[in-house]
Amino acid sequence: xxxxxxxxxxxxxxxxxxxxxxxxxxxxxxxxxxxxxxxxxxxxxxxxxxxxxxxxxxxxxxxxxxxxxxxxxxxxxxxxxxxxxxxxxxxxxxxxxxxxxxxxxxxxxxxxxxxxxxxxxxxxxxxxxxxxxxxxxxxxxxxxxxxxxxxxxxxxxxxxxxxxxxxxxxxxxxxxxxxxxxxxxxxxxxxxxxxxxxxxxxxxxxxxxxxxxxxxxxxxxxxxxxxxxxxxxxxxxxxx
Numbered sequence: 001x002x003x004x005x006x007x008x009x010x011x012x013x014x015x016x017x018x019x020x021x022x023x024x025x026x027x028x029x030x031x032x033x034x035x036x037x038x039x040x041x042x043x044x045x046x047x048x049x050x051x052x053x054x055x056x057x058x059x060x061x062x063x064x065x066x067x068x069x070x071x072x073x074x075x076x077x078x079x080x081x082x083x084x085x086x087x088x089x090x091x092x093x094x095x096x097x098x099x100x101x102x103x104x105x106x107x108x109x110x111x112x113x114x115x116x117x118x119x120x121x122x123x124x125x126x127x128x129x130x131x132x133x134x135x136x137x138x139x140x141x142x143x144x145x146x147x148x149x150x151x152x153x154x155x156x157x158x159x160x161x162x163x164x165x166x167x168x169x170x171x172x173x174x175x176x177x178x179x180x181x182x183x184x185x186x187x188x189x190x191x192x193x194x195x196x197x198x199x200x201x202x203x204x205x206x207x208x209x210x211x212x213x214x215x216x217x218x219x220x221x222x223x224x225x226x227x228x229x230x231x232x233x234x235x236x237x238x239x240x
Contacts, residue, residue, distance in 0.1 A: 003034040004070070005166060005198055006055055011064035013050050013221075024050045025061070026221040032166070032200060037192045039209045040202045042218040049170065051218060052202045056089050056168045057081050090159030094171035096151045098143045104130060104150075105139040108158045129157040133187050149180035156187055166198040167191070173205060185211050 013025040024047045032038055032055065042048040053059040054066060057073060060081075066073045068084065076084070098107050105126050112122035130139055133153040143151050152172060159167055169188065173181030189211050191197045201208055209215045214228040 004031045005034045005068070006032040007067040008054060009065045009067065011054055011061040011066065013054070013059070014062040024221050025054070027064070028221075028223055030216070030223060030226070032198065034165070034198055035196050036214065037189075037199045037212045038201070038214050038216060039212040040200065040216045040218060041204065041206070041209065043204065046218045047221040048202050048218050052168060052170055052200070055200060056091060057085055087162055088165045090162070090164035090167045092152070092155055092159050092167060092169040092172050094174040096143070096155045098151055098154055100143050103140045103142055104135060104146070104154045107143070107154055108161065111158065111161045125161070126157070129160050130154070132160075133157050147180065148176050149183050152176065152184050153187060156184070160191075166200065169199070169201045171203055172201060173203070173208065181205075
């Protein structure tokens with residue numbers, strides 16, 4: 001059986017709006033297996049972004065529990081959660097969040113400076129990461145000199161700095177045209193296949209679902225379907 005990396009157990013997220021309460025997630029149960037590629041889909045307001053925040057330990061549930069590799073995170077302090085996010089989870093957002101006055105190499109190096117990694121080591125690691133997303137010829141270019149797809153690939157390289165166990169991407173192709181978006185998804189697919197990265201993509205774009213093992217649909221704060229591709233079911237059965 002596949003190993004569960006992240007598990008949500010009866011997770012609710014409720015916000016108070018004056019005297020009323022708004023439940024954005026309603027009793028969500030979900031497991032993300034180690035080495036899987038998952039797409040979470042749903043219309044605007046469905047709760048998919050809130051679900052992403054739960055999976056990435058960026059927020060805590062109002063009720064229910066979140067397990068990371070079997071450990072209940074309910075009682076973890078914010079410092080402990082931040083430490084886990086820094087070591088185990090890489091984030092890719094629709095907005096590239098790059099510093100425009102820094103080169104591609106400097107943007108990727110930056111997180112390692114705060115970790116106290118020696119300069120030579122961090123530059124070498126950043127170069128290898130940029131090479132892995134096909135940007136070896138753009139190391140010294142600044143974001144404003146690069147296309148949207150190239151900027152998103154810088155962001156992907158930066159998300160891999162700590163060799164995270166899971167990459168969580170929020171609308172990673174949302175600001176890109178279809179061809180460029182496809183190129184970015186091919187990079188994520190390559191990371192999944194060659195480095196066995198666990199990947200979760202949150203999107204409204206149905207074409208992205210073709211890259212994943214399973215497709216989760218969320219609506220009105222509840223998971224309405226969790227569809228595994230037939231080829232993956234057969235593979236799982238043959239390897240039990």
